Ligand SMILES: Nc1ncnc2c1ncn2[C@@H]1O[C@H](COP(=O)(O)OP(=O)(O)OP(=O)(O)O)[C@@H](O)[C@H]1O
Ligand SMILES: Nc1ncnc2c1ncn2[C@@H]1O[C@H](COP(=O)(O)OP(=O)(O)OP(=O)(O)O)[C@@H](O)[C@H]1O
């Protein structure tokens with residue numbers, strides 16, 4: 001079983017978008033996939049929050065609720081989700097701290113392995129502390145979305161440092177890929193950032209597939225679903241994640 | 256002396272952009288202003304990081320460095336900055352925890368008051384734990400940027416809950432305003448989000464001034480400077496923050 005976390009110091013770069021859509025793409029390829037949300041923001045499965053506000057998620061599992069109550073089967077048989085649930089508002093800092101050691105996530109991953117999943121995707125909060133730290137400790141691979149804006153490129157080194165810090169502590173954590181997101185090649189900025197990325201970063205870390213800016217993501221995000229599950233017919237841009245999943249499979253040892 | 260923090264659970268919504276440009280606008284109005292960065296991302300004064308990597312900031316002040324070493328005078332006499340400095344990579348979670356109690360920030364604010372500042376702006380990390388929690392405890396007022404995308408509106412309640420939680424604990428913390436950011440009125444999304452915001456949120460919390468999408472922000476953010484300090488002549492969009500500062504002055508008791 002493989003484990004892949006979406007991580008970035010910078011906020012709003014497309015971590016959740018990547019996690020949702022990659023999980024869907026891997027599942028479509030026949031890999032039994034579960035997406036776990038560790039971000040109190042709870043963007044994964046957001047539309048569930050209204051209807052099933054009693055839906056158990058990570059927070060409830062941490063407090064002792066059985067895994068079967070937290071696992072949500074989606075319309076795609078090979079894709080399941082675990083929402084973040086309802087973390088405490090008072091005592092949130094403590095909750096994030098507890099996750100930061102990685103022990104609970106390691107335990108969850110072990111239980112998911114026993115259930116026969118092929119892949120666990122983990123979405124994390126912006127930043128590299130708290131829950132993200134826990135995911136870096138518990139997961140084997142990381143994918144980093146790089147938003148096509150100069151500031152995102154300036155703050156990327158911090159994300160890379162956090163990953164290296166794990167490796168220095170003896171972890172086998174690998175950066176599977178840096179993926180350019182929200183690209184818009186009709187704008188100069190995307191060209192500039194793409195050029196600088198390919199020019200300054202180790203090219204083996206970059207993948208060719210980039211996620212273009214497309215307003216269909218806005219609607220999908222607001223519901224916390226992959227674009228492939230948004231309507232009866234997946235929008236054209238959904239195909240981008242099939243390409244990305246194919247590129248990543250080899251990198252994370254699933255091919 | 257007033258204290259105003261930019262806060263949002265959601266990442267990448269324009270907290271830092273608002274903090275930088277509002278601080279500049281208030282300073283231009285003659286208010287002695289200092290902008291404090293509490294986000295390890297260190298986006299405030301990013302361009303300084305290269306040249307003066309020995310520049311002391313919040314992290315160094317917390318460790319005992321005198322305030323005068325951390326205070327940076329900008330080209331505008333009434334505007335000073337305190338960068339986040341260099342927080343520990345190993346032990347980052349602990350560093351964020353320590354800030355979360357608000358004690359250190361309260362102490363810093365007291366020292367800044369002694370120095371005769373009229374206003375302290377505080378930029379925070381995405382999320383409402385850690386350093387953001389500290390800022391919510393130490394500051395009197397909060398401004399929340401609301402990105403013109405449906406997901407941002409869905410996650411706004413969490414930010415509002417975090418602010419209310421403070422008030423329930425007896426704090427006088429006030430939400431000065433919710434400000435629509437990255438608006439693009441030629442796109443349907445901005446209309447939809449603006450309409451929903453004005454239709455569902457208490458209108459006294461919203462301000463008329465919105466921050467339009469403008470590529471000059473991309474360059475300014477990458478340098479961690481207000482757009483007004485980016486070139487010799489401030490770009491037209493800089494005027495938006497003058498309007499916003501005027502709208503906020505009354506709300507935070509500075510008028
Ligand atoms: N390719 C895209 N085209 C258009 N909009 C996008 C794209 N990718 C993401 N978005 C939008 O950008 C916003 C931020 O995306 P997302 O929430 O996935 O980022 P994030 O890194 O998870 O943010 P956070 O740091 O808050 O967790 C959302 O409103 C989303 O709909
Ligand atoms: N009005 C705008 N027009 C165009 N781009 C903008 C605008 N406001 C912000 N941006 C860009 O959006 C990105 C995110 O903005 P910013 O860093 O201010 O958000 P943030 O909320 O502080 O993010 P984080 O959660 O990472 O702290 C930056 O690249 C910035 O240049």
Ligand SMILES: [Mg+2]
Nearest residue numbers: 015016039043
């Ligand atoms: Mg997210």
Ligand SMILES: [Mg+2]
Nearest residue numbers: 270271294298
């Ligand atoms: Mg910021």
